[in-house]
């Protein structure tokens with residue numbers, strides 16, 4: 001696992017939270033992106049070395065919708081950058097972590113992603129992110 005790639009925050013209204021985080025961080029979001037497969041609309045902020053991902057649900061089945069229902073707005077996951085997501089999934093499985101999708105899937109912001117079940121990580125949803133290299 002390399003650096004923290006982003007912190008994911010579940011929000012009810014992406015536009016409202018975009019302006020709140022723009023005030024907080026002193027920068028505008030640099031992109032919004034829908035990930036249909038995850039039922040989310042995301043927006044990304046970069047402030048210094050930090051990246052924040054705001055996530056709003058696009059349908060009631062979305063993991064974000066369920067999270068908001070249960071816990072309300074707040075930190076949803078921590079994403080770590082990894083060099084080789086396939087190798088990292090194998091290593092983490094070996095270590096006994098529950099990998100929710102053993103085949104990496106396309107995430108937002110040009111990444112391949114996988115998630116670990118929070119029950120096995122002290123209640124923190126962990127995301128692995130590998131940059132999709134051009135070429």
Ligand SMILES: CC[C@H](C(=O)O)C(=O)SCCNC(=O)CCNC(=O)[C@H](O)C(C)(C)COP(=O)(O)OP(=O)(O)OC[C@H]1O[C@@H](n2cnc3c(N)ncnc32)[C@H](O)[C@@H]1OP(=O)(O)O
Pocket residue numbers: 008035038040042053055063064066067070076077079100106107108109111113115117118119123124125127
């Ligand atoms: C990929 C695009 C983007 C990116 O960065 O590229 C994203 O980050 S998309 C983010 C949204 N997608 C996901 O979160 C996918 C992985 N998540 C899941 O598969 C589910 O949300 C899962 C398995 C974590 C929970 O789903 P489930 O249907 O089991 O929901 P429950 O409410 O029954 O939860 C079971 C249990 O887990 C606790 N829980 C749920 N979500 C979280 C969370 N984000 N952090 C910590 N804990 C969480 C929930 O409270 C339940 O615990 P319990 O003690 O039983 O109440």
Ligand SMILES: [Co+2]
Pocket residue numbers: 006008053077079127
């Ligand atoms: Co994420």
